[in-house]
Amino acid sequence: MCGIIGCVGRDERTVETLVHGLEKLEYRGYDSAGIGVVGDGLSVSKTAGEIEALSQKLSEQSLAGTVGIGHTRWSTHGPPTDENAHPHQDCTGRVAVVHNGIIENYQELREELTAAGHRFSSDTDTEVVPHLIEDALEAGAEPEAAFRSAIDRIDGSYAIGALIEGTEALFAARNDSPLVVGLGLDAEGDGSAELTGDGPYFIASDVPAFRDYTARVIYLEDGEFARLDGGVSVTDSDGIPVEKSVETITWDAEETGKSGYDHYMLKEIHEQPRALRQCLSGRIDELGGAVDIEEVGDLSPTGVQFVACGTSYHAGLYAAQLFNQAGVPAQAFLASEYASSPPPVGDDLVVGITQSGETADTLSALREAANRGAETLAVTNTVGSTAARECDHALYIRSGPEIGVAATKTFAGQLAALNLLSLATVEGGRSRRAVVPALRDLSGDIQHILDDSAASEVAEIYADSNAYFFIGRRYQFPVALEGALKLKEISYEHAEGFAAGELKHGPLALVTPNTPVFAIAIGDGDAARKTVGNIKEVEARGAPVVAVTDGRNDAAMYADYVLEVPETHPRAAALLANVQLQLLAYHIANDLGRPIDKPRNLAKSVTVE
Template sequence: MCGIIGCVGRGDETLETLVHGLESLEYRGYDSAGVALGGDSFGVCKTSGEIEQLRAALAEQSLSGSVGIGHTRWSTHGPPTDENAHPHQDCTGEVAVVHNGIIENYQELRDDLTAAGHTFKSETDTEVVPHLIEDELASGAAPEAAVRTAVSQLEGSYAIAAIVDGTDALFAARNDSPLVIGVGLDAEGTGSTNLANGPYFIASDVPAFRKYTAQVIYLEDGEFARLDGSLTVTGADGQPVEKAVETIEWDPEETGKSGYDHYMLKEINEQPRALRQCLRGRVDELASTVDVESIGDLDPSGIQFVACGTSYHAALYGSQLFEQAGVPSQAYLASEYASSPPPIGDDLVVGITQSGETADTLSALREAKQRGAETLTVTNTVGSTATRECDHALYIRSGPEIGVAATKTFAGQLAALNLFTLATVEDSQRRSSVIPALRDLPGDMQSVLDNSTAAEVAEEYATAESFFFIGRRYQYPVALEGALKLKEISYEHAEGFAAGELKHGPLALVTDQTPVFALVVGDGPIARKTVGNIKEVQARDAPVVAVTDGQSNAATYADHVLEIPETNPRAAALLTNVQLQLVAYHVADNLGRPIDKPRNLAKSVTVE
């Protein structure tokens, strides 16, 4: 994995279209890149490192063609080297393939191909595909049939795009890994919905070609596409499949930096708008009602959340919302759920995934469906695999998020989960106390963004040995998320804890070089207990940063204070979170880290 782009029908602009597409996919994370062009001529150029290095290599190599594929690789099989970069070729150099996913039977296939005389140049699982195609071509198969037969031998997850020398066509197939087709503009500049006009694009994600078209077709598992002067999509049985053309609503300008130094900072500052989009049309404050049409008339008696990473922290938050409403609920790491699923009973299973393509979460949802559970996904991506496979979908409406470290989508997930509980299981009394806080949330968050002193706090502690984050109830998932954000983009050690757990072991690690960020809202028993935890770490000489609404006396014991407005405790979690996002960003910036391209990480993890 990680990013695929392909196009036909762009003429002399094919190469630049591919490279632009790869640049638009940089946010997904990668460690090498490459392109292949075919048609009248055939050639491949690929390098380890960033796309700037690919551009430099292309400047020394003459590539042209009317059909092409490109790839940004995030290493799974073999380190990031020129040889392991995609596209991969066969022995004759007449086939080029790019691939996302993992081919589980690649070693068996590779052994058979090696015994048959094929020579491999990389350590990747992907390289078996062009050699399989080569064998089929050698036996007399036409290019499309050769690709089909090769794909039929694969086990595992894949999104594959292939070109063959002398053929002005691009072939693509998917299974458990996303692929979307872009339908280009006709001569009049309107969207070609009759599928008889080009150009056409194929990509792992829409931003790769959004500059050129907003018309898209989502491939399903087992489907195969041929893109040339027309577009043909067929099923696993080879029969044509009618596909609906959908329109992407967001503007390509939304994926730019808009003057910010980093996508992450831009997206942190976009959160008030993202929250308004999430809440718009769903909340009637006068009637004290919430209506989320896409989830139907759900009335869950129990809920199992499945998610990974940041989305798992949202799942923990959502689980607490339902528990507080009297509905048994539990959050599971999707990778653990899929390998050893707990009893389902009549529980609703909710998969939280920003991209709608997270492999572990999809696997958990499929396991749940196989066992008869009703499923719902909370996602940001219309048309994603999760939305197509689940019974219901709750969209967070955050708009495109380019930064690898999730920010505005986490806020959107928490807001959407509030809507979910309010619309399904909570009574009018609870709704009347929460809805006004949700209404005020975008403005409260803008106030935090406008007045935060996180930059000064980050500057003082950027070189600390370690960072601890503590919180209780709704603030506990935020503490976990704050630590994750700091780890992701600063590469510094950070840990999040339920505040009461510090004294059960982690307190041994506390020194004057481990700042503790304590999340304290309100002035009830929970706040007072957290203040007690602040005193515990202060007694061990740890500097304390209180993230608080000022209702408790937490500031009295803190070295620094990051303020948030007073609000409902559920909404306060989103406000303390934005302060921690800013801390993580400014620590990483002080340390000179590549904030939008953290090492070893990818935006959409489509392998298990």
């Protein structure tokens, strides 16, 4: 969702650093942007629209300071206007605040503050925070105490950064919303909660905001506060120092660039062969067929519940089939609905699938599972994320940074990692001997698709269709759902995914000659033969059909066009079919001129429920 950047120690480069950090956070989704800096005084510049509009406004102003904060806002309370953009200030203009999350008691606080004479200029929940700080300052509190006092009064989720005029320090706090601290290369610690040095020091909602300057980070936990000035000090809600370990980010800043591709999404689709090699590296014995995931130890669940949202939920549906096929009862739940689901039973394992490790609904579901006494595991791409830290175990998919809002390589990484989890915990030697070679060959098979896909030609033919249907069975059903989601996310066209057998139970009424059906038919077994039957039903009603197939069945015979995938194990074939559908969605959206990397109304990391 919204993006936060803050910095101390960049001096004359403060404004430049803040804008650069905001540009690195554009992928999170936003509709307004702003910065605030403290120098001789406190100055704020903000505007609705994109960062380019903010940069133009800054070129007409003279902002300078030694400490600053910046923000990209994704609208929740109030529309995207100049007034609703962050940072928000108090009545005196001495305080500036940026905030991600939702302040649940803001209406009550706003009414109280208004009655006390405070004037509000926005529709946001965030604006109560600077006014609360103002009240505490006027009551005689020192700046840090005033900040703490304000935080104590708010309920909800937040990552907050604050500036106070006359104080060359940056104050930060988090609760249920991610916030990471970046440490300059000369920062030194003595094992305590205090790190000192010339800096620079940063706060951000995500590492890419400051990765060009440092790879050394500490992650704030819920209820923790940070003060950044000539060093970094971290304390808990009672003001007691907290020792923090310094971690090093292993990916390069260059990995977040486009590398010559027109869009991040296309680059990340093409990065999938490498991402899968990283996911599998050191985890499979290609000769013996063994699978070893050191992170999960000797787990042997008698049942599994998967909780996830969006694309990750589709990965959960796929994983549930893996475990069920192995004889272990498994279900996938939408994380936002998990609170009303059946509780875990006995030695059930609850697996949260979340690319960012910060998805609010998934974190809430995992916490609910932990409260019920279940063992939990996070399948995530983000080392040090909240899900990874809070769960009993963490399985990293190792896909590298993903900037495009529409998940691509991380979905492939999730499917591969979940295969490994199933093979390592509940499946025997026969399955391993059959599946491991297919997993090993995935990178080469996907590269073959990337080199030879006809998706761009198919997209050009069907880019003006009224709607798009995607169908598949068994392992291919979640891929059909994901194909439809990708298309609707970035093209803004109506697309739906169905279990192929369900098409005749209602959705067939919507099929027309201008409704192409993308049918995934893999192998020559019963599922493929029945899917071919569904293709015939569609064809008889005049709808065009595009078959995604390995050629081992008759799907191509009844299709108008074919997107080919190499022959492989059905489990691995799901990943190959998915690549063809990713390319299809990309090219349709590109032909329609959509903003592919920043689709409207969507955000990369959804940190509110």
